[in-house]
Amino acid sequence: MMRILSGDSPKSALLAVLLVAILLSLAFAPFLFPGSRSLETAARICIFIVLVASYDLLLGYGGIVSFAHTMFFGMGAYGLAIATDRIGTSYGALILGALAGTAVAGVVALLTALLSLRVRAIFFAMITLAIASAVAVLVSQLSGFTGGEDGMNIRIPRELTPAFRLFDAEVLGQRINGKVVNYYLVFAGSLILFLTMLRIVNSPFGRVLLAIRENAFRAEAIGYRVVYYRALATCLSAMIAALAGALFAIWLRYVGPATTLGMEIMMDILLIVVIGGMGTMYGAVVGTTIFVLAQNYLKSLMGGLSEATAGLPLIPDLLNPDRWLLWLGVLFILSVYFFPTGIVGRLRGTR
């Protein structure tokens, strides 16, 4: 067990329970929470855990602020979309597209890192913002290649679509259609990627990243070439984000600027990392689950509450579903105020 977790124990009974509950819920989501909307939510949680954890690798471990993380996410998704568009629908095209997008993300990350990380961390943040904006403009302009603002529909193999039946019998009252198969592809992919990252942050390399975050000057003085470590962290993080993007594209069967490249997603990632707890990896799991659930169900919850309090003054208005973003904001401020080290940091009792 500890080998799978790379020796990184949750160090808190409550956190361990939470993690097991999330893992089991996601593993059996198609049976526990039937319905397309909840499956959609579960898949989104899986993919965002990977995306947020890969950002945590960069920010929480490497101490590097980047605004280009959604760009790398998008590269994986677009790589897959363009490959299936050009080559046709096949598993080979899916794999090739995902790998090509990942390779491009890795190269772009390496170049950005080597050009700007030498100078200063803040400079890197600015450069990533500029590059991400440029790529977003490029994607919407090159509509012949990327579908522009409309994005691209992706035709994936039939076995992964709702029209496909794995077998006729029902399992636990559920028909195993292609959507469920697709979900398990997403789930398994996300799990492997997450465990890979957990392994990386607990390796000698991960320890060096922590050292650099703590005191880059000192890390350099004891013999670690800081710029190379930061560059490798940037590359790994970008490539894992791209793989998450490819999974997302397979799941949605669509890719567009708003679903992958948008600044809003970048902001979501930043918020989740902070809420979950930076530099913990598990923070990505807990943070993403809470955040995505809130995003998807806060509205309905508030609708219910609003109706239930219909007789009272003011309160129904405050709880109007249209105000859900306000309440999400309040939740965020409260969580940062009460858990400055994030949920995981709080559960582990570190200040």
Add this chain to the structure above:
Amino acid sequence: MSQPSLVTRDLTVRFGGHVAVDHVSCAFTPGELTAIVGPNGAGKTTYFNLISGQIRASEGRVELMGQDITRLAPSARTEAGLGRAFQLTNLFPRLTVLENVRLVVQARERRGFNLWTMAMGHRDLIAEAEAVLERVRLTAQRDQTVSALSHGDQRKLEVAAMIALKPRVFMFDEPTAGMSVEEAPVILDLIAGIKADPAATVLLVEHKMDVIRSLADRIIVLHNGALVADGPPAEVMASAVVQEAYLGKELTDV
């Protein structure tokens, strides 16, 4: 006399019009502890920074074991055999005492780019770090975070990191600064222990004359960035130029 391990030739740095280190040429040999003295602002720490690479030289060369290291990054100089302890405590404050030393051993063994093994699985690195902690008597504080340590223990840990690095040339910049009278001898004993190794070259920036008397084989004096005296302690302390530049007042105090 053995070959010098560290040589600076006409080493110079200018900040605008100000010459902070002015054509300093000096050779340091293994088995020798050299104290670098001079008034505040004489360029002692800047000279150290030029040697260890935190500042790039405007002119001149630094050679370590015969290799020109003038253009190398600090990390590459460390790999080449240079060890530097800083004047202001410079550690990883939120990591544990053990981890601070373990990271140094890991750097020396060049295992930092190992991505697929567990850091704690490298038992040999941990064992070595523990041995060094034992030597500086910090074993009891092994699992504390550095920020929870006393100032004296933090300075001890810096010396421990230097020992773990096993460099050819040790550079200490006021290792006992800010330490109490009771704590300072522990550090000095550790430095004396390092000096006992005939292969070790030790450079020490220090203000306290009693420390210099007990440890130094040789003193060099910097004044306004220039090397003004170089020789055995008794000789240098007696010289007129040094009395005038710096030592006069201090010597009567001691």
